[in-house]
Every structure is written in structure tokens, then in C-alpha cells.
Amino acid sequence: MQPRSDQAPSPTADTAGAATDPGPEQASGGVIHDIGYRGYDGDRLGRRAVARALFVHSLRGVYGVGRSPKSKVLPVGLSVIMCLPALVLAVVTVVGVGQGIVDDVPLDYSRYAIVLQAALAIFLATQAPQTVSLDLRFNTLPLYLSRPLERVDYVVAKYASLSIGIFILLAVPLLIMYVGALLAELPIGSETADVMSALVGAALYALVLSGIALVIASVTSRRGLGVAGIITVLMMSYVVVTALQGVVGIDNDDKSTAGWFGLLSPMTLVDGVQVWALGADPSTPAGPPNNAAGVVFVLVTLALIAGCLGLLVSRYRRVRL
Amino acid sequence: MSVITTEGLTKRYPSVTALDQLTVQIEPGIVGLVGANGAGKSTLIKILLGLNDATSGRSTMLGLDVADNGGELRGRVGYMPEHDCLPADVSATEFVVHMARMSGLPADAARERTADTLRHVGLYEERYRGIGGYSTGMKQRVKLAQALVHDPELVLLDEPTNGLDPVGRDEMLALIRRIRTDFGISVLVTSHMLGELERICDHVVIIDAGVLLRSSSTAEFTRASEQLAVEVTADTEAVADAFAEAGLQVGRAGNVLLVELAGEATYDVVRDTVAQLGQGLVRLEPRRHRIAEVFEEGAHDAATV
Numbered sequence: 001m002q003p004r005s006d007q008a009p010s011p012t013a014d015t016a017g018a019a020t021d022p023g024p025e026q027a028s029g030g031v032i033h034d035i036g037y038r039g040y041d042g043d044r045l046g047r048r049a050v051a052r053a054l055f056v057h058s059l060r061g062v063y064g065v066g067r068s069p070k071s072k073v074l075p076v077g078l079s080v081i082m083c084l085p086a087l088v089l090a091v092v093t094v095v096g097v098g099q100g101i102v103d104d105v106p107l108d109y110s111r112y113a114i115v116l117q118a119a120l121a122i123f124l125a126t127q128a129p130q131t132v133s134l135d136l137r138f139n140t141l142p143l144y145l146s147r148p149l150e151r152v153d154y155v156v157a158k159y160a161s162l163s164i165g166i167f168i169l170l171a172v173p174l175l176i177m178y179v180g181a182l183l184a185e186l187p188i189g190s191e192t193a194d195v196m197s198a199l200v201g202a203a204l205y206a207l208v209l210s211g212i213a214l215v216i217a218s219v220t221s222r223r224g225l226g227v228a229g230i231i232t233v234l235m236m237s238y239v240v241v242t243a244l245q246g247v248v249g250i251d252n253d254d255k256s257t258a259g260w261f262g263l264l265s266p267m268t269l270v271d272g273v274q275v276w277a278l279g280a281d282p283s284t285p286a287g288p289p290n291n292a293a294g295v296v297f298v299l300v301t302l303a304l305i306a307g308c309l310g311l312l313v314s315r316y317r318r319v320r321l
Numbered sequence: 322m323s324v325i326t327t328e329g330l331t332k333r334y335p336s337v338t339a340l341d342q343l344t345v346q347i348e349p350g351i352v353g354l355v356g357a358n359g360a361g362k363s364t365l366i367k368i369l370l371g372l373n374d375a376t377s378g379r380s381t382m383l384g385l386d387v388a389d390n391g392g393e394l395r396g397r398v399g400y401m402p403e404h405d406c407l408p409a410d411v412s413a414t415e416f417v418v419h420m421a422r423m424s425g426l427p428a429d430a431a432r433e434r435t436a437d438t439l440r441h442v443g444l445y446e447e448r449y450r451g452i453g454g455y456s457t458g459m460k461q462r463v464k465l466a467q468a469l470v471h472d473p474e475l476v477l478l479d480e481p482t483n484g485l486d487p488v489g490r491d492e493m494l495a496l497i498r499r500i501r502t503d504f505g506i507s508v509l510v511t512s513h514m515l516g517e518l519e520r521i522c523d524h525v526v527i528i529d530a531g532v533l534l535r536s537s538s539t540a541e542f543t544r545a546s547e548q549l550a551v552e553v554t555a556d557t558e559a560v561a562d563a564f565a566e567a568g569l570q571v572g573r574a575g576n577v578l579l580v581e582l583a584g585e586a587t588y589d590v591v592r593d594t595v596a597q598l599g600q601g602l603v604r605l606e607p608r609r610h611r612i613a614e615v616f617e618e619g620a621h622d623a624a625t626v
Binding site for chain 2: 135139321
């Protein structure tokens with residue numbers, strides 16, 4: 001097939017001329033050579049490489065890299081806020097153990113996400129719309145979908161980029177605390193096991209929270225609505241659930257019912273999985289009451305991740321272009 | 322070989338039929354797709370790109386069936402949408418590099434092609450500024466650049482002159498002409514203004530309410546004969562009479578005299594005649610009969626029948 005056999009006179013002739021013959025103009029300087037149009041005969045990467053490029057681009061976008069300085073303020077500021085307490089805790093661990101005041105890390109690795117969930121929720125609320133709403137608001141989506149990328153690739157790349165972004169946000173402070181523990185010469189074996197299971201927990205937090213945040217953000221092209229919706233869903237559900245757990249579990253001494261309530265908010269749900277499957281101490285008034293509940297917590301978590309992905313795929317299958 | 326063919330292509334929405342049994346062949350070159358707003362131009366382009374599904378019928382681009390080879394085809398064509406599609410807070414360079422990567426170009430090639438393409442569409446220093454601060458004309462150039470950056474074999478330009486002032490319009494049309502003549506890329510360009518497309522297109526396809534009205538080469542639309550538009554400083558009446566005495570066919574459109582161009586000699590006669598009358602020439606330009614005139618005559622004929 002020769003669709004371009006009727007191409008205009010070869011531009012390579014001009015190119016070669018300009019390259020091999022510097023001519024007298026070069027000496028005088030300031031002459032712009034119009035080398036004409038050059039075609040592209042190089043590699044054209046496939047769908048997977050394109051999806052990977054979109055993933056990297058979006059991940060950079062989550063932290064404001066390659067965006068205007070204004071767009072960097074929030075993600076960078078919140079990243080610092082996420083890391084500062086870990087740094088303080090690491091110093092406390094080193095100094096405290098040296099002085100013989102403490103003999104363990106002052107805060108369990110697995111509790112870090114819940115303790116700093118306000119910063120985490122704000123980060124998600126601002127960066128999930130950054131990841132998907134902008135393409136809707138500026139109508140950029142048709143430009144993506146008129147390229148080799150398929151719709152499902154777009155969704156997977158966006159989901160992966162925000163999840164990895166959130167995972168990094170959670171993992172870096174954990175590693176800072178871990179380094180502190182190692183410097184304080186706490187037992188390497190148990191610290192490593194603790195931090196590893198906390199990292200698994202962080203991955204679950206990242207997948208669950210990113211999925212929910214993206215579903216909300218993908219419904220609206222209005223950034224403000226997305227921000228408000230995500231904050232409301234993440235923070236309000238946690239506040240309501242822990243309040244209920246407090247009332248039922250502590251005031252009425254019904255730990256079992258209180259444990260089940262944990263299913264109802266994303267933060268307490270993943271915390272429940274950490275408690276039952278990863279052996280962490282609960283960060284809520286009550287964890288899953290028994291093994292059956294633990295299995296349910298794990299299944300609900302997995303179903304939530306799959307459900308968010310499914311909702312996103314169907315949302316982008318039907319999106320108006 | 323046809324770059325685009327459609328066969329009985331139909332798109333029905335619940336309340337409206339956007340395309341109705343459309344069958345056309347579009348050859349390499351610059352092809353204008355003309356129709357009123359809502360005639361089905363954008364729908365056709367979206368179906369070709371797989372952004373929209375046809376209700377029935379087949380279509381091919383570059384010899385490949387659109388329904389079966391969507392992914393491969395989309396790597397070989399470029400698309401400039403009608404609507405705004407540019408993020409505000411990134412620079413033109415960053416945006417076009419990203420779009421080049423989304424077309425499958427490796428990072429280095431994407432950068433190089435972006436610099437080249439932005440230069441070709443006429444964006445220079447401003448390409449490092451945020452797109453949010455661009456004029457409509459500059460935004461149209463960025464939109465065009467992202468459609469060309471991966472050196473496609475065919476570009477689909479949806480209303481590229483939308484929102485441009487007359488100068489911007491002329492520049493955009495000249496640029497589109499160059500896409501074909503200098504870059505060697507086939508072009509399908511839509512407009513609701515026949516007049517501007519006839520200036521640059523090799524072939525014009527006219528659709529209305531999703532139905533093909535006419536498809537033929539621009540040369541067939543415009544008559545072989547050409548005219549000279551002449552405008553003089555004063556006394557147009559006398560000049561017209563003098564032209565007629567000198568043996569020229571003269572028509573009038575307001576202050577402009579339309580002289581049938583018989584050959585090179587006509588220019589001399591016009592110049593000498595005007596000079597003899599002591600007038601100044603304000604304008605002297607060749608002008609083709611416009612496609613619109615053909616249509617007006619057609620409509621007139623139809624009305625009188």
C-alpha cells in the first residue's frame with residue numbers, strides 16, 4: 001500500500017543541502033534555515049507503551065510535576081505534611097531509645113494512614129480531580145480516544161497512576177520511620193515484618209481510596225464539586241462510623257456490632273483488613289469481631305476495588321465525546 | 322486509492338438521524354466536507370475515528386475497515402476537533418509533546434517533532450507559556466499541531482477556521498493548503514462556509530441532513546473561465562464604458578468591476594484603459610467563479626422549474 005506515493009517533492013533534498021553546505025550565511029550568523037517539512041519514519045510504539053506513557057504523565061501530574069507552579073503547591077505541601085510527623089517520630093525513636101525512654105516505635109506503622117487521614121483525604125480530594133476531571137472539563141478526552149489508546153487503557157492508566165501516587169505518599173513516611181527504628185537499633189526482624197505488613201496495608205488504602213475518589217471525580221467536570229464530594233465521602237463516613245462504633249462498642253459494650261460497622265467507611269474497612277489479615281492493632285474503637293467478619297472485610301475491600309474499576313470503565317465507555 | 326470510503330453509513334439518535342445511508346469516496350488531496358450546522362459532518366468524523374459507533378453501514382480509512390482496525394488507524398490519522406480541547410495550565414510545548422507520546426512516539430522523537438510542528442503552524446516564543454492565556458488563533462494552531470505531530474497520513478480537521486477573524490482565517494487556510502502541498506498529508510476539512518473551502522480544496526463533498534448532496538472536484542464546481550476584479554479610485558461608470566469600448570466583457574458588483582479574463586493581454590488593456598482615463602487602480606486581482614454562485618444558479622433554476 002502506498003498512500004503517500006503522491007507526496008510533494010522530497011524535503012530531504014533541502015535538509016541535506018542545509019546540513020552539508022554551511023555556506024557563507026553561517027559566518028554572518030543569525031540566518032534561519034527553513035529546512036522544510038520533515039516526515040517521521042521512526043518507531044511508533046503500540047497501545048501498551050502509550051498506556052505506560054499516560055500512566056507516567058498522570059503520576060507526575062498527581063504531584064504537580066509538569067504543571068504550573070500553582071498546581072504544585074497543594075501536592076507538594078501535603079507531601080511535606082505527610083512526611084513531617086514520620087520524621088519527628090523517627091527522631092523521637094532514635095533519641096528515645098538512646099536515652100532508654102522508649103523501647104519501641106512510638107506509633108505503629110499500620111496506624112500512620114489513619115492518624116494522618118485528614119491530609120490524605122485533602123490530597124485525594126485535590127489530586128483525583130486533577131487526574132481525571134481536567135480531561136473532562138477541557139474536553140481533552142477526544143484527543144486521547146482518537147489515538148491508539150483504548151478507553152479501558154485510559155481508565156487503567158489513570159487508576160494506576162493515582163493509586164501509585166497515594167501509595168508513595170503513604171510509603172515514604174513509613175520508610176522514614178523504619179529508618180529511624182533501624183538507626184535506634186531496634187530488632188530488625190520484627191521492625192521489617194511490621195513495616196512490610198504496613199506497606200501492604202498502604203497499598204490497599206491506596207487502591208480503595210483512589211478508586212472511590214476517581215469514581216467521584218470522573219462524574220463531574222467541575223473540580224470544586226469533585227473536591228467537596230471526595231472530602232465528604234472520605235471524612236464524613238469515617239467520622240460517622242467511628243462515632244457509631246464509640247456509642248455501640250464502648251458505651252453499650254457491644255464490640256461485635258461495633259466491629260461490623262467498620263465495613264461502612266473506607267478507612268475503617270482497610271483498617272479492619274489490616275487487623276484481621278495483617279495482624280495490626282485496630283486504630284478504631286473495634287476491629288472485625290471474628291474470622292468470618294475478617295473474611296468479609298477482605299472480600300468487601302476487594303469487591304470495592306473491582307467495583308470502582310468497573311464503574312470507571314462503564315463511565316468512560318458511555319462518556320459523550 | 323480512496324483515503325476514506327463510506328457505504329450506506331447511517332447514524333440514528335433517538336430523536337434525529339445524523340447520517341442517512343451516506344455513501345462517498347474521498348480521494349487523496351484536500352477534501353472539503355461542507356454542510357450546515359447539524360448536517361452530520363462531525364458525526365461522520367467521529368464515526369471514522371471510533372469516537373462514535375455507526376448504527377449501520379461500513380466505512381474505511383486508508384483502505385482499512387474502521388470497525389476492525391480502529392487502534393491501528395488511529396495511530397495513522399490526526400484529528401483536530403471542532404470544540405476547545407486544550408488544558409489551560411500547561412504550555413503548548415508540554416501539551417503537544419504529551420499528545421505525540423499518546424500517538425506512540427518515543428520521548429525524544431516526540432520532543433523533536435513537537436518543536437518542528439509548532440514552528441510549522443507558526444507558534445514561536447509563546448509556546449512556552451500556558452495555553453490558558455492564548456488567543457483563539459493561537460489555540461487553533463495548537464489544536465492543529467497536536468493533529469500533525471505524529472506525521473499522520475491523513476488529518477481530519479473539524480471546523481478549523483471556527484472563531485477566527487478574517488486574517489486568522491486566511492492564515493489557517495494557507496496552512497491547511499501547505500499540509501497537503503508541503504507535508505504530503507491528505508486532508509479532510511469541514512466547514513459550513515463553502516466559500517472558504519473552495520479556495521483550498523481539490524474536491525468538495527456537500528452533505529445536508531446526513532444525506533450526500535454532491536461530491537465533485539473543485540474544478541468542476543468552478544467554471545473554467547476566470548475573471549479580474551478591478552476597483553478604481555473614482556468614476557467607475559466611465560471606466561466600465563471604456564472597458565466595453567476596448568472590447569472587454571464587463572460586469573459590476575458594487576464598486577468592483579468584473580472583467581472576463583481572456584488572456585494575458587487583458588491585464589494590459591485594463592491597465593492602459595484606466596491610465597488613459599487618469600484614474601488610479603485600487604485593486605486588480607484574478608477571481609474564480611465561486612461554488613456558491615453555481616449553487617445560487619442551481620437554486621434559481623430549481624425555483625423557476
